[in-house]
Amino acid sequence: MSSFDKIRTRIAPSPTGFLHLGTARTALFSWAYARHHGGQFVLRIEDTDVARSTQDSVEQIIQAMNWLGLSYDEGPIYQMQRLDRYQAVIDQLIAEGKAYRCYATPEELNEMREAQKARGEKTLYDRRWRPEPGKVLPTPPEGVKPVIRFANPIEGDVTWNDLVKGPITINNREIDDLIIARTDGVPTYNFAVVVDDWDMRISHVFRGDEHVNNTPWQINIFNALGAPLPQFGHLPIILGDDGLKLSKRRGAVSVMDYAANGYLPEAMLNYLARLGWSHGDDELFSAAQMVAWFDGSHLSRSPAQWDPAKLDWVNGHYVKTVDEGRLAALVVEQLAGKGLAVSAAQVQPKVGLFKDRCATVAALADWLSMYFAPVSPSAEDLATHVTEAVRPAIAHLAGKLSAVGDWNKGNIQQALKDTLAATGLKMPQLAVPVRVLVCGRAQTPSLDAVLEHFDQKKVLERLQAV
Template sequence: VVADLVEQGKAYYSFATPEQLETFRNEARREGTSPAYDGRYKVSPAEAQERLANGETATVRFAVPRPGETVFDDVVRDEVRFDHKQVDDFVILRSNGTPTYHLASTVDDVDFAITHVIRGEDLLSSTPKHILLTQAMGAELPTYAHLPLLMGPDGKKLSKRHGHTALAAYRDAGYLPTAVVNYLALLGWNPGDDDTIVDLSTMIERFELDRVSKNPAIFDVTKLEWMNGVYIREMDQATFVETVTPLVESDLGRELDARERGVLSEMAPLVQERAKTLTEIAPQMRFLFADISYDESSWKKVMTKPDAGRALRAARGVLVDLDEFSTESVEAALRGMLESEELNPRKGFQPLRVALSGSSVSPPLFESVAALGKERTLARLDAAALAIDDAS
């Protein structure tokens, strides 16, 4: 391709030195003209061949027609014009014989008969170069669509400083593929009907390039978390349990036995309705299957309050006498305890939550007590009450 372009006079060997190019740019700045290199240091084909024969190396530059302009219709940005004063005689082959991106990309597009080039707007300035190359090769131009860039919440181009930028990182952080696809599709595109939750088949059916916005889209992790939570809640229970079981087992470092799998199936819907990411689930359910340690901030916030010890002892007093240890009987007993002790739910129940799960954030209290069972519940209440006494 390069040899053909040189032979046709559409490209040329360039011996321009870095010093010459810097001189050109400095003069352009002083004169207020375009710094795009216009080929002024180009030598004749005969001189080029002689210098190459003598062992000199050279790049190959595309000879941009001057004067002139490249005009094309972009599906997203409508008509786009580039005056050739702003397009340099760009390098298509380096002095070591390797092609540049502009040449390799364009030749690939031509060879594979690419019909649509869809890419970020940061490559918009490369498009006139690719169009000129395509035309010089005598090929049909593809349709171009330059999409708006993704921005962080601060309005700057999305980068690692805003958080993860790799899909694998979001998978590892507990985001469902369906939620991520949904969220990414809505960045700069409107499916219509003010829909936010849109499945893949509907996206495929509705998607049109001309409905992509020209304006940059903001990548908001908070909104992604919300959408991921919607998708988690919409999972049927069997699928949810199947999804989280290996996460719980990995967190524990062992497999669950048959009884524990039953407990997981019973408690999973209570966690499912609150979770925003899958990674939240195993830590919240760990207390059901393993010994606990107290979260320092939860202990300080809850267990240092004057009524914490009293609430634990009063709860133990009503739970120890229960013959049936069900969610309903536990709730009735503990609500009766609040009334007799004249404690509000925050003062009476939060100490129980920390005592039983180690954290102030856990699944619903009554269901948690029933799932732990009487023996473990009483043992953890005693241990927490003793810890409070030791600290006072």
């Protein structure tokens, strides 16, 4: 760390879509590492893919970072606002003979690759436009805009001690003369990321292991610039529950999709942290605890498996333990999505009765919707439970409940007991049909506690509808 006076990490998503779960995990590890060491965390937007980058994606990325609570100390920094800086570094490399203009056309490069394949060789750029002592270069063709290539070292190895994978060595003969600027002057990923990390004094880079093959190029560019090397840690991929890699193109893996579906940010952080990192046997912990523990060790080298059931278990823990006022506000948002305009004051008294049954806020909202919208019992439940034999008891209970002056749990319980005494039924024989009619489902918490939160008139209307 002698080259850096402070630990600085970054997350650098491409704004070509939402912030997906793999990038969110990388952001979490980068953030936690910086916070653990009293360092700084930077948000950089790598928007050089001009055709696919959108402002909507930028806003979704920032929204997801904010929802997760991954506060950044600098940023967002946009690459497309740094083009002059990239060009200055390119000019420097060309002047020093460490980069050069290449005029090879796509057709020429394709012919070159096909010839290499025919000879059984690895397809690498043949350096035809690379200046070398005694080499006579062709005359640049008219009307062809050059790309800029980095003059990668031809001999030797690139070696680094990966924070996750350990020592990695790749021979320079396996590495192309990388294009670092396109014909329009826009830099390519592997060049821009080096200049950015250098300028932003990034000391540690956590990223997915699909970037392992990019790292030798980047290390060679760092060295060519005389820039200090960050330490690299390449995180294994996250596999979906089908065993295939999670990706933007496969399934709903947007962070904000989970927010919309009633997951809590602290639960998502807790679950993401355990995908490829551990602290003993601890399964449930706060962001503050993670920061205290996350020193970069105990990172797994094996792919992590996304387990929806485990996420639900973690989220259910937080649903049970978070402040009920906050939970009520989230339920209000969920109900608004169902077209139900209710207030937190209407919701909060009911939250405690149902939250232990729910893995998500969306599930809790489903429970509570019966208080604010008509219910539709299934035909099967009606046929099974609301039989001709029980209808007289339901009518009797409706009469008892209509006479209740003070609508509370105790008086509701007494009306139920009086009906059982009068009809000779057992509680399940009466309670289940009442649940089906009033709540739209056969299973609920204690019936008297559930009915207490209903408007008395609504309970009577639903019982008398049979």
